[in-house]
Amino acid sequence: MTWIPNWLHRLASPPVFHGFADRLTPWLALASAVLLGYGLVGGLALAPADYQQGEGFRIIYVHVPAAWMSLFVYSFMAGAAVVTLIWRIKLAECVLTSCAPVGASFTALALVSGMLWGKPMWGTYWTWDARLTSELILLFLYLGVGGLQQAIGDPRAAARACALLAVVGFVNVPIVHYSVEWWNTLHQGPTITKFDKPSIAPSMLWPLLSMALGFTTFFGYVLLQRVQNELLWRERGNPWVRETLA
């Protein structure tokens, strides 16, 4: 594969990746803190109340970033799955494995915050409309990937199975996204992720984007640590692991 740049090739080496992750994580932590900090202040204090939902709309600053992350992490996981299936690169297997629990937690957060938002605004915690149902299926897919990984002893065979599930399940990602357009849903339609000007006030939008970016850098921070752990475990026979953990 001559088209792979040298630095990327070296990064697939476990000890090199470990050092790279160590150098990157503090910056991701800092970025997350700043972005989440501004997002929270902007969302909880600076943004005005909504004319229909009052202060209740502030759930958006948790719910929407969590929901976006649930889809982003799955896409990332599916990408790692494709690399795993085609090239069988260990680093990709570790990324695939590490994405599942983190993605599941964001999906659960999207669902729970959505339920808490639905109760006062719609009068119900839940309905089986296309958006909510497909997001719940996304959670099951994440749990399935995690469960397969735990259930299959050999890590490489487990990664293959998880990769297959992740790739097959990827069809759900556009379904979740377009569900509010393809079906009649209780869940509202897109206000931001559409090919048009966002139909939300700027003072409400900027903290939301900041939270979304903060969630993303936080995901990066967590993912790097989890991938490091995976690699340390898989490479436990190698001396670099003991030196690193000293």
Add this chain to the structure above:
Amino acid sequence: MSDFLSMGGYAVYVWGSYAAAVAVFAWNLIAPRLRRRALRRQLHGARQEQA
């Protein structure tokens, strides 16, 4: 301040959501750290036993 805490009557729903977010963030921060500690014990500890 009490206006802020009551969130216009939506306190349970708004703060409930933020509490769930805190829980998710906390778990994502703590779980990998615990695993790293366990790895350190298992792998470095075993070496010392062999030595």
